Amino acid sequence: MSDKHLSSQFDSELNTVSSRVMELGGMVESQIHQAIYSLAQFDAETADRVIEVEQQVNMLEIEIDRELSSIIARRQPTARDLRLLIAISKTTANLERVGDEANKMARMVKSIIQSGSARQLPSNELRVAADLAASLLRKALDAFARLDVQAAVSILKDDDLIDNEFDGFVRKLVTYMMEDPRTISASLDLLFLAKAIERIGDHAKNIAEFIIYIVKGADVRHTSVSEVESAVQ
Numbered sequence: 001m002s003d004k005h006l007s008s009q010f011d012s013e014l015n016t017v018s019s020r021v022m023e024l025g026g027m028v029e030s031q032i033h034q035a036i037y038s039l040a041q042f043d044a045e046t047a048d049r050v051i052e053v054e055q056q057v058n059m060l061e062i063e064i065d066r067e068l069s070s071i072i073a074r075r076q077p078t079a080r081d082l083r084l085l086i087a088i089s090k091t092t093a094n095l096e097r098v099g100d101e102a103n104k105m106a107r108m109v110k111s112i113i114q115s116g117s118a119r120q121l122p123s124n125e126l127r128v129a130a131d132l133a134a135s136l137l138r139k140a141l142d143a144f145a146r147l148d149v150q151a152a153v154s155i156l157k158d159d160d161l162i163d164n165e166f167d168g169f170v171r172k173l174v175t176y177m178m179e180d181p182r183t184i185s186a187s188l189d190l191l192f193l194a195k196a197i198e199r200i201g202d203h204a205k206n207i208a209e210f211i212i213y214i215v216k217g218a219d220v221r222h223t224s225v226s227e228v229e230s231a232v233q
Helices: 003-041 044-075 079-115 125-146 149-179 181-216 225-232
Strands: none
Touching (some): 003 044, 003 079, 044 079, 079 181, 125 181, 149 181, 149 225, 181 225
């Protein structure tokens, strides 16, 4: 079998596994949007649908990991290709964790509904952060599909916006609980929900870092944005 044929097969396998990663991304993206809707409307049925998808997300992550392990074992990829496969594996893990966060959001919404305090809480304040997180994940998936380094750098910058929204919401929620101690239990559920939203932004940021790792071979985790910009030039 010729080297060219082997290369074509390898490229085909990479395209297949990349498509499955995008499928997983679409699945967890849908979970997020449904979780946001369940929060906005305090809709328990929509929250239940988010929770039901969790097992499918977990199984797809396992299947992708198996495919990656098979490719590595059979193809013995070069350093650059191995870097790509490792980054795909880490991206898959982050997407699965995004699904976990959406699942947490749905469960917190159900807990708040059951508490009877749903309409008394400042849940609308979270919509901005939730929409930002969903948008950041969409940008990360688009950047991953194109291996767009500049888009990845932009995502790293945008993650600060979600962090700022989270910090502002926490301050507001503490004040709210002090003014009406009867809402403390439900407010804590809302706080955990806000943390889940903030974590979705973190996972989108992680995916952006892996894109830079694939294209540039630079590990930019735990570095400032200015340092990242220097590394990708």
